[in-house]
Amino acid sequence: MFYVGFCAVCGEGTLGIRMCAGQKGERQHGVVLCDECDAVWTTLDTSQAPVFPEQPDLPCPICSASLVRHAAHWATAEEIDRLQWRHAVIGEGWALGDELD
Amino acid sequence: MKHIKRGAFSPNPLAKGVLLACIVLTGIIVQRYRQERPGPSAASSKPIASKPVDKAGAEAENAGASTTDRSSSVDAPHSAPRKLAQLGQLREVGADVYLSTAGLRYSPGSREGHRLKHVLLHTKDQPGRPGSHGVFLGGRDGALATVDAAYLIAKQGGDHTQVEQQGVRTVYTVDLGKAIGYVGGQIGKRREHPRVTHVRIVLEGTNVITAFPVSP
Ligand SMILES: [Zn+2]
Numbered sequence: 001m002f003y004v005g006f007c008a009v010c011g012e013g014t015l016g017i018r019m020c021a022g023q024k025g026e027r028q029h030g031v032v033l034c035d036e037c038d039a040v041w042t043t044l045d046t047s048q049a050p051v052f053p054e055q056p057d058l059p060c061p062i063c064s065a066s067l068v069r070h071a072a073h074w075a076t077a078e079e080i081d082r083l084q085w086r087h088a089v090i091g092e093g094w095a096l097g098d099e100l101d
Numbered sequence: 102m103k104h105i106k107r108g109a110f111s112p113n114p115l116a117k118g119v120l121l122a123c124i125v126l127t128g129i130i131v132q133r134y135r136q137e138r139p140g141p142s143a144a145s146s147k148p149i150a151s152k153p154v155d156k157a158g159a160e161a162e163n164a165g166a167s168t169t170d171r172s173s174s175v176d177a178p179h180s181a182p183r184k185l186a187q188l189g190q191l192r193e194v195g196a197d198v199y200l201s202t203a204g205l206r207y208s209p210g211s212r213e214g215h216r217l218k219h220v221l222l223h224t225k226d227q228p229g230r231p232g233s234h235g236v237f238l239g240g241r242d243g244a245l246a247t248v249d250a251a252y253l254i255a256k257q258g259g260d261h262t263q264v265e266q267q268g269v270r271t272v273y274t275v276d277l278g279k280a281i282g283y284v285g286g287q288i289g290k291r292r293e294h295p296r297v298t299h300v301r302i303v304l305e306g307t308n309v310i311t312a313f314p315v316s317p
Pocket of ligand 1 (some may be wrong): 036
């Protein structure tokens with residue numbers, strides 16, 4: 001998981017770039033998702049108040065497709081380039097739980 | 102029928118008695134939790150419901166057990182406090198929804214599929230996780246009992262609890278007055294896994310989003 005910071009809401013989560021699977025190709029969008037508390041930002045400005053998507057499906061604030069089901073996934077380097085978010089990435093590491101899989 | 106007129110703010114004596122009993126009982130439970138010393142086994146605090154473990158937390162429970170074994174050699178004792186049978190037990194109150202002894206709800210959600218499974222990820226260290234990863238002592242039973250105890254203290258308010266409201270969410274940071282976990286993850290590894298006495302609980306109403314040991 002490529003991440004852009006740590007979560008100010010829960011104080012522990014890593015803020016990863018998550019690809020929403022509601023749309024495909026060039027129109028596919030990314031969000032910033034806390035791997036601990038599921039807080040979501042639709043831009044890289046995580047100093048703004050986040051959205052707390054409804055459990056359990058975590059609908060994307062942009063298109064309402066689930067951020068946890070189907071083809072939603074942590075963004076690859078290529079996808080981050082397409083989003084033009086590479087400059088915000090501060091590292092790559094395991095998201096919560098993924099290290100145990 | 103005899104009619105007794107009461108003042109607008111005069112509570113019913115029965116309700117007053119029940120309220121007083123609840124306050125005293127909560128105080129006793131919290132006090133007992135704080136006074137307990139870490140013991141060698143958490144086997145006596147099995148949950149009422151086995152279903153939550155089977156459906157949502159089996160993997161994490163196993164992970165918790167192995168953590169206890171592993172970590173005991175690192176920074177003993179890593180066990181749940183004894184005599185906490187009342188706290189951290191779960192009963193199913195809806196479709197895959199579980200209510201804890203203290204009144205916290207664990208429901209489907211998160212990338213893991215269930216908030217219970219999500220919380221139980223904090224029973225084992227994840228040394229590759231960026232930043233901190235709080236790890237509960239005592240595996241599954243220790244984690245759920247600790248979260249329940251922290252919630253009871255949080256509801257009482259006072260100096261041991263910090264509260265932050267973030268939209269629909271309430272974030273409690275509670276000092277339990279004794280070591281209840283340690284800091285793992287990449288930061289914990291660098292700091293040699295310091296013990297911590299605080300728990301952070303993120304709630305929406307009484308629905309648990311997450312909970313983990315934290316260094317305040
Ligand atoms: Zn968070």
